[in-house]
Amino acid sequence: MPVDRFPVEAGHIMMFARAVGDPNPVYSDEAYARSTEAAGVIAPPTFVAAAAQFDPDYVMRPRIGEPWMGSGRTPTGWADRPSRTGGGTGLHAEQHYEYVRPLRPGDVLTARSHNGQEWTKQGRRGGRLVFRELVTEYFDPEDRLVLRARSVVVRTEHPVEKEG
Amino acid sequence: MVLKSQDLKVGDVHRAVVADDLTRTQLVQYCGASGDYNPLHSDEIYATAVAGYPSIFAHGMLTMGMAGRMLTDYVGDGRLLTFGGRFKAQVWPGDRLTATATVRELRPDDASVHLDVAVTNDDGLEVFAGYASARIDS
Numbered sequence: 001m002p003v004d005r006f007p008v009e010a011g012h013i014m015m016f017a018r019a020v021g022d023p024n025p026v027y028s029d030e031a032y033a034r035s036t037e038a039a040g041v042i043a044p045p046t047f048v049a050a051a052a053q054f055d056p057d058y059v060m061r062p063r064i065g066e067p068w069m070g071s072g073r074t075p076t077g078w079a080d081r082p083s084r085t086g087g088g089t090g091l092h093a094e095q096h097y098e099y100v101r102p103l104r105p106g107d108v109l110t111a112r113s114h115n116g117q118e119w120t121k122q123g124r125r126g127g128r129l130v131f132r133e134l135v136t137e138y139f140d141p142e143d144r145l146v147l148r149a150r151s152v153v154v155r156t157e158h159p160v161e162k163e164g
Numbered sequence: 165m166v167l168k169s170q171d172l173k174v175g176d177v178h179r180a181v182v183a184d185d186l187t188r189t190q191l192v193q194y195c196g197a198s199g200d201y202n203p204l205h206s207d208e209i210y211a212t213a214v215a216g217y218p219s220i221f222a223h224g225m226l227t228m229g230m231a232g233r234m235l236t237d238y239v240g241d242g243r244l245l246t247f248g249g250r251f252k253a254q255v256w257p258g259d260r261l262t263a264t265a266t267v268r269e270l271r272p273d274d275a276s277v278h279l280d281v282a283v284t285n286d287d288g289l290e291v292f293a294g295y296a297s298a299r300i301d302s
Contacts, residue, residue, distance in 0.1 A: 012197070015193075015197045018197070019198070020194065020226060020229030020232065021190065021230055022230075022232070022233040022236075024233070036241060037240065038241045038242045042242050044229065044233070045229075045232040045235065045236060045247050046232050050198050050199055052198060052200055060201050060202045061200075069203055070201075070203030070207040071207050071209040071213075075209050076203075076210055092224045092225070092251055093251060094251070095248060096248030096249075097247045098246050099247075102241075
């Protein structure tokens with residue numbers, strides 16, 4: 001996802017490490033982390049996924065004051081929209097990272113994305129499956145590459161009865 | 165821990181239980197930390213009544229993140245060069261997940277180890293299959 005400004009923050013790294021169930025103090029304890037090879041707090045290897053927090057147009061975040069697809073008074077606030085369970089639903093199929101260096105608190109990164117390859121496959125139940133690659137590169141303020149991410153999302157061309 | 169090439173050989177296996185009785189609360193923690201609030205991962209009513217799943221299920225990226233813990237515990241902090249893979253099956257609340265790294269290749273020329281990575285549930289089903297590489301000491 002393209003993000004103009006992804007500030008890497010210590011509290012965010014701590015919460016992310018907790019969420020993936022990783023008690024390694026290198027993600028939260030600056031004094032400990034300084035005594036290790038990492039030479040300071042670093043972010044866990046998949047932390048860059050949390051750049052979504054800083055994407056103003058990220059679709060999987062409720063927008064203040066607008067109906068949301070999840071439940072409230074009714075099971076979905078998007079009852080008037082096309083079904084989210086079948087056609088057009090993107091599923092995260094693959095994720096790949098190339099690391100130049102770990103992310104650290106204080107980093108302020110910029111992410112630029114471009115489309116990669118696209119291919120199709122015949123699904124067993126859902127008709128044609130369309131796979132699309134998105135390459136996102138994260139740069140520091142001096143425009144040096146820090147990390148390259150490649151994600152593959154698969155979409156079904158026709159609605160499926162029910163996904164596995 | 166830092167890996168040294170002299171202590172490694174092709175076929176070595178490192179294995180860790182990265183989730184035991186995965187909770188819905190951990191799924192919610194991951195929503196909050198990652199910023200991916202897709203209700204399929206947090207909202208039981210939406211996931212069952214609207215989307216037709218038996219319950220909410222984990223983000224693929226949570227599974228990958230848990231595999232990342234196994235990897236960094238094995239290869240050391242800040243030493244990964246690559247990490248990637250495919251999400252093969254869904255992970256559900258209550259699942260017990262085991263992450264495994266298997267040494268596929270040692271490259272003395274650039275002091276790196278190349279690993280096959282897998283995460284399996286207690287039914288033996290592979291939910292994530294991928295690879296990683298890391299810098300090692302000679």
